[in-house]
Amino acid sequence: MKIKTILAAGAMSVAAIAANNAQAGAVLDGIKAKGFVQCGVNTGLPGFSAANAEGKWEGIDVDVCRGIAAALLGDANKVQYTPLTAAQRFTALQSGEIDILSRNTTATLTRDVKLGLTFLGINYYDGQGFLIPKALGVSSATELDGATVCVEPGTTTELNLADYFRAKGMSFEPVVIENINEATAAFFSGRCDVYTTDASGLASIRTTMAPNPDDYMILPEIISKEPLGPAVAQGDEQWADIGRWALAAMLEAEEYGVTSANVDEMKSSTNPGIQRLLGVSPGMGEALGLDEEWAYRIIKQVGNYGESYEKNVTAKLGVERGLNALWTDGGLQYAWPVR
C-alpha cells in the first residue's frame, strides 16, 4: 500500500514526461523542444569522460555529444550529462532518460540487434592487452604460460583473458580484484606477473601508477576487439543520422586538415570536399534537416577528431594514435564521405 502511494505521489510530482521513443522523429523533436541533448557518459574514465577540477565533463566521448549539440542546436554547451554505470547504460537509453549514449561502449551484434541500439560509428578502437614488468623477461603474450594475472571481474576483460589462454593451450592463475586502485597496487607490488585491461587503460596505468614506468612494458599482442562508439535507441532515424554524420564530419575535417583554428580560412578553400563539408557548396545540411553551417560549428566549437584525441587521450593518458590514426596514416579511422 505504502509503496504504491509514495511511488504514485512521486511520479506525479517529479515525473518528467519524455518523448515517446517509438515514434519517428520523436527524440529529435524532444531535443529541439527542451533545447539540449541529454548525453549518457561514464562515471569517470580519464580521456573518455571524466569531470575536471571544476566539475565539467571532458573527454573524447564528451566531445561527440558536444559536436552533435553544436550541429543541431548551434551551441556545443547545450548538453546535459548523465553519468551512468555499465549496468545502467542501456536501460537509460531504452527508457528515454538519455538521448544518446556516449560511454566507451563496445559495439557488438547482440547490443545492436537485441538491445535495439543504433551505433553511430566508432570513435575509439580499443583492445585488450597485457602489461608486464620488464624483469619478467617476456617479449610476447605466447610466453605467458602459467602466469598469475591481475584482472578486474565482471567485464568482458575477464572472459577474453580466459578465452585467449584456452585458445593458446596455456594455463594461468587469475587474481581477481574488484577495485582498479587495489588491482594496480597488487600488480605493482608484485602479487601478479601480468596486469590485463584495455590497451588505453594499460598505457595510462603504466605512466601514472608505476613507481618507475621504464621498468614496465606493454606486450605487442592485442587479444580482443573493442570498437567503442556512441549509440542511440532505434526508432528515430533522423536523430541517428545527425549523430552519425556529426562524428563523420569530425573525422573528415581532420582528413582535410580543417581545424578549429583554421576553419574560417578553409571556408575559402577551393577543395570541393572542404566546400561541401563547410557548407560553402550547399546541400549536406539540407539533407540532414540542418542548416548548412552544421559541420562548420562542430569544427569551430569542438575541433576535428585529431584535436579532440590530442586534447583528451594523448594529453591525459599518454596514448598515441595507433589504431585510431586516420586510414591515410595507417590507422583504422576511415570516415564515410560527406557528399
Added chain:
Amino acid sequence: MADNAKLPPLPTGTFSARAVTWSKKNLFDGWFNTLLTLGSIAFLVWLIPPLVNWGILNATLTPSIEGCAEVTGACWGFVNANLRLILFGTYPYDEQWRPLLAMIVLMGIICFSLGGVKYPSFRKAIIPMWVIGVPIIAILMWGGALGLTYVQNSYWGGLPLTLILSAIGIIFAFPLGLLLALGRQSTMPAIKTISVVYIEVIRGVPLITVLFMASVMFPLFLPDGVTIDKLLRAQIGIILFTAAYLAEVFRGGLQAVPRGQFEAGDSLGLSYWQSMRLIILPQALRLVIPPTVNSFISMLKDTTLVVIIGLFDFLGTVKLALRSDPAWTKYYVEGYAFASAIFFLICFSMAKYSAYLEKELRKGEQR
C-alpha cells in the same frame, strides 16, 4: 553518604609518586594487564611515528601534481586542488554557492530541531521550519525560479547530496517505520500481514539490490516515454529500506512497554491513537534511542552505495576527483582518508547527540 566509605583514600605525596601508584593500579595490575599494557605501547610506537611522518611531517598541501611528486608523505594537495569537486561534485562551478547555502540551511534546521530537547520553546517552530526550509533548499538546488538557472539533479553531488539523501531519508523513514511497527502489532489481520510481509521482504534483500531494482529494472516497467528521476528513485529506495529496519527497532520499544500502560490508556477511555501518542510511544521511543540512531548512522553510510547507480555522493565525488586526472589516481589513500574523516565527524556527532538525548530524557527517572 554511605557510598563514600567505599572510596579509596585520596592519593598523597608528590605528583610522580601518585603517577606511579596510579599506573601500578591501572596499568600493571597483574601479569596479564602488564602484558596488555606493554603490547599496546609497542603497537602505538609501531603505528604512530610512521603515521605522523606520512600524514604531517612529510606531507604537502601544495595543490599540484608536481608538488606531490616531491614529497614522500601524504599528498593532501590532491584534496586541496580538488576540494570543490569533492564537496560539490559536478554542480556548475559558478553556481556552487547554492549547494553551499542549501547545506547551511539544512544544517541550521537540523540543529534547531535537535535543540528542541533543550529549549521547549523551539518545539512549536520545528514543523514550520521544515515546511519553509525544504522548499528553500529545493529552489537553491534545482533553481529555475527567482532568477536562478535550472540545474538538473544529475549534476548534484558531494556533501550536499549525502546530507540531503540522509536527512530526507530519516524524515520519511521514521514515520513510515513507526506505522509499520504499529501495523505489525495490529489485531487487524490485513494490516498485520501487509506490514509483516513488507518488513520481511525488504529486510531479506540488500540495499544494493533495492537500488539496482529502482535504477535498472523499474524504468523498464514504466510506460513508454515516462521516466522517474534517478535521484528520486534512489531516495525512495533508501526510505523504503530504512523504514523496514526502523520498524523492527520500534517494535522492540513497543514490546518493552508494560502491558499495564496499554490497559491504563484503555481504562482512561482514550482512543487507540490518543493512547499511542500520549502514553505508549513516548515511552517506547525513548527506550529505543540507541538502536534508532544506530539505524540512522548506518543509513547515512549506506547512502554511499548510490555510487553504483551513477550518483555521486560524498565518497563518489572523491572517486570522481581521483579520476579527474590520471596523475591524481595514485593518491587514493589521501582521498579516502579525507572522506573517512568527514564521515567520522558526522557519525560521531550523531552518536554524541544520541547519548545526550538519552541523558536528557532520563532526567525524569533520576529524580
